[in-house]
Amino acid sequence: MTLNGWIQILLFCGIIVALARPLGGYMTRVFAGERTLLSPVLHPVERLLYGAAGTHEKEEQHWTAYVAAMLLFNLAGFLALYALQRLQGILPFNPAGMGAVPADLAFNTAASFVANTNWQNYGGESTMSYLTQMAGLAVQNFVSAATGIAIAVAVIRAFARRSARTLGNFWADLVRSALYVLLPICVIGTLVLVWQGVPQNLGSYTVATTLEGVQQTIAQGPVASQMMIKHLGTNGGGFFNANAAHPFENPTALTNLIHMVAIFAIGAALTNVFGRMVGNEKQGWAIFTAMGLLFVAGVAVCYWAEATGNPLVQALGLQGGNLEGKEARFGTTLSALFAVVTTAASCGAVNAMHDSLMPLGGLIPLINMMLGEIIIGGVGAGFYGIILFVVIAVFVAGLMVGRTPEYLGKKIEAKEVKMAMLAVLCLPLSMLGFTAVAVVLPDAVASIANPGPHGFSEVLYAYTSATANNGSAFGGLSGNTVWYNLTLGLAMLMGRFLVIIPALALAGSVAAKKVVPESAGTFPTHGPLFIGLLIGVILIVGGLTFFPALALGPIVEHLAMLAGQSF
């Protein structure tokens, strides 16, 4: 670890902290339906869309109606994306002449992009036509992110409102997320990326002759526009198979920084939106701080593991950190930072191969995802995810002060606990359940590249990443088989919608509650005590579940490495 490395990490953290408040302020105005700088241009478009959808921005929905609208919208998106892939061979914008995507892979990909996961069992440049990329994948990149933000806003409203029957209007929240938040940032970001050298064209692949005289096909396309939303919407699906390690996706140090900032920006800002909407920004900062501390701890471990390197390799005379599977341009610091950022935030874009991380370096991304992507988290998903843990933390701790637990004046009772537990439960169910089947199923085992605990980590990582809607891959595992396409697809849908539905049910119940006024008997939820408590509950409730699995994967691998054995 170097001072320079830490300065880069702190610079990144500083930018995120600085962005949270202004972006949060802007988003608060957007979701309150107030006038913003962009309203003159966007509001007519907005109204047009509501008119087409047959709704009105002021029309409020009960939580069940909100859920129904969300499910309907996502189902439609899923079907459209599936159809687009199956039919791309006969559709335009297909200069490379890509054929129909096989059914199982198309299911997997449709599930993946609708669930904001962007797990890719395909190589973009060798499978998808430009039309599929732009009208299918890129569209889902926007709307799946917008769905996440909409739900987070609905959950926030639940705590901000008192004795309310409704949570807002899904269509309005969706449209506003996309139009006012995602789109403007993407437009500016894309231009910057193009300036930094990221390609943006619809031309066919360039065929070049290398110095050695070999023919080389250089894939390109509308990359820059995909890049920005891929990170901003914590989607993570690369244009190219090598993802953000590819020089066309991530050509410079500046683009690398922009990518990482884009991944965290909205998730961080949502904590501020929360604080503002409930009328006390400190409440938002408390959640942000809990996330931030977990994040920095993860970065420290991962960076340390990568910078320290592999003692077995060093014994052979190779000094320095672990550079296997890394872009030399990013080195250990930025690779470790990117790995933690992308897994903390459910993004899944990678600029280094996680398969090649040191055992403990790879442990951190795994834990980040197992906790349910709540450290900043996926856009929206991270926020409503951490609220589930807040509910559990407040419930246990609230009892210890001798009152019916309450958060922001809302009593946490049986219904809230039930919904939070349901949502938290579905993570191990999918992550551990599917892994347990896959590691004993001969067909599934055949896809594993490495022996021993490392191979186990590959499978565990795949289901963890899918369930957490992360989408990053450990590599090594050949995922494009019928078994993995189907099960990973299911894992992604479970991890997305089986969390959203209880989260909205919880929100519906919370919104209807009266607000108990604060007194000396209410314990403060904006101080260090609450932050520590939240971190403790996240680590114990979220982490303990996975300890046996982690022991059999990265932990045993690390201990074996210290004993001189590698896999």
Next chain:
Amino acid sequence: MSHPRSGSILDARILVPALDGAFRKLDPRSLARNPVMFVVAVVTALTTILLLRDWLAGAAHLGFSFQIVLWLWFTVLFANFAEAVAEGRGKAQADSLRKTRAETQAKLLNGADRSSYTLVPGPSLKLNDVVLVEAGDIIPSDGEVIEGIASVNEAAITGESAPVIRESGGDRSAVTGGTQVLSDWIRVRITATAGSTFIDRMIALVEGAERQKTPNEIALNILLAGMTLIFVLATATIPSFASYAGGAIPVIVLVALFVTLIPTTIGALLSAIGIAGMDRLVRFNVLAMSGRAVEAAGDVDTLLLDKTGTITLGNRQATAFKPVRGVSEHDLADAAQLASLADETPEGRSIVVLAKEQHGIRARDLVGLNAHFVPFTAQSRMSGVDHDGSSIRKGAVDAVLAHVRASGGEAEAAREVQGIAEEIAKAGGTPLAVARDGKLLGVIQLKDIVKGGIRERFAELRRMGIRTVMITGDNPMTAAAIAAEAGVDDFLAQATPENKLALIREEQGKGKLVAMCGDGTNDAPALAQADVGVAMNTGTVAAREAGNMVDLDSDPTKLIEIVEIGKQLLMTRGALTTFSIANDIAKYFAIIPAMFIAFYPQLGGLNFMQLATPQSAILSAIIFNALIIVALIPLALRGVKYRPVGAGALLSRNLLVYGLGGIIVPFIGIKAIDMAVTAVGLI
């Protein structure tokens, strides 16, 4: 007022029957009420069957499995034992209550005539029957006195041997079946039939027979069930993971891991905590009609307290003599004392005492003085004494002024007296004017005496986040002065049942929970509206029905203790839940290396407790898991101590003790048990 009944937590009379109860509670129907322990019982039964199968098949080396199964059964039994002990304490009380319910004969009146009645068995009485109860009779059932006055011994329910007065009309008309009339007679209209009387309800409550899970208990049960399911997933997936790694895990080891991970500690003690909470109230001579009310007590934001009896001593006392110009204080004191010698009211006596204390004037004998006492009447609103041709009068200021004016007293003294009286009223006191032979002497200052230590209690409540509101019939000026002296946060002066009810509704509208106590029929609407309504046992039937708690001692100050008990109940649950979950870290570090070491020797590195062998590690963890239940029974029954220090401080303290403690204690405990297990050679 009686004191909380004492009783040690670990009393052999309770423990011995509880041992039996622990086995009787193995009944699946009883176990099913508690999801966590039910799961433990099911897996224990399954492993027992597996063990028997192996034994019948003649497998060797079953010692380890046998010990694990044994300790699994202990885990279930210890949980049952905890509940049985908690119930046992209530049972002891119920038994003594039951004795009072012994068959009684009732004198059922045939008509208005008191001498014509038929003897019928008590339980055969119907609602609205009218019975006669005479000296020495046991009151056959709950009822309301419709005629007469009697002294009643209510020791059967209150434990207080001093008799109380029950009379028709007013707020002391309710009588309880099973209590005994000591003198005089009363006609009682029966308000409860056999099986639904107050004592029947008390018995059911203290025995826990009617125990319903409270809302918070249900929520906690959901959390615990959820955690259990999570650990089902965590352990059920291990065999497959292990088989990928080329190993196999015995079922018994998986069961051991599972049982140690799920929150058995809190699961085992949860119902005991609830029962003990109710029991603590009973020990305070307070009966909660539901566990919900006890929980609500912990949440109370606003306490409405009656001034008289709660905040101030029941009676006003003389605190100063304030003479008019030209009269010495000694003269005034002397006259005031003379006028009060025959006045048997507490106020009158306090004047005599004050004159003696401040001016050394000894009480004199009225007869010796040849004096004639003039008693207080509602018309004159004065009392006094006539002796040696002079007459002394004391009484309400306007009454005395009118009396003086009639005998042509001077106007200047009257103005002076009025000025003094106003000052006294402003300071929260009551003025009494004194005149001799038509000449004003001065004013006696009577004051409400705020109970010692009550100010500190209110400060304590404020730190708990509870607002206190004093309810009084006094005028706003006097009320404000007393409120300031007692340190309450607010007051309601010139209170009527209507504005009391309005105040409760207003507070509730702000999202607050309100507790109050009351005794009169006119309190009933407010008692019913309040979230915690404590009816005084001396109160009317209507009040007792409206409230959700009854204070057998009729001591309104107890509201404060009731709130503390409610808080204690929730805190104990939270503390043990935290402790239970925090324990898991150490248990993982004991069992995971032991479990996987056969095929991944490297994981021995996680065994930093240096437990002797894999078997001893697993056995130690399961023994610790079972013993900690027993070790925490006293805490569950006693409750975590509540300190009025504000929520933040309380939380950090409890987190430190039960959270951090919960992480550290099992590391030490498991290590110690491992050393013992190895030393004894169990493995």
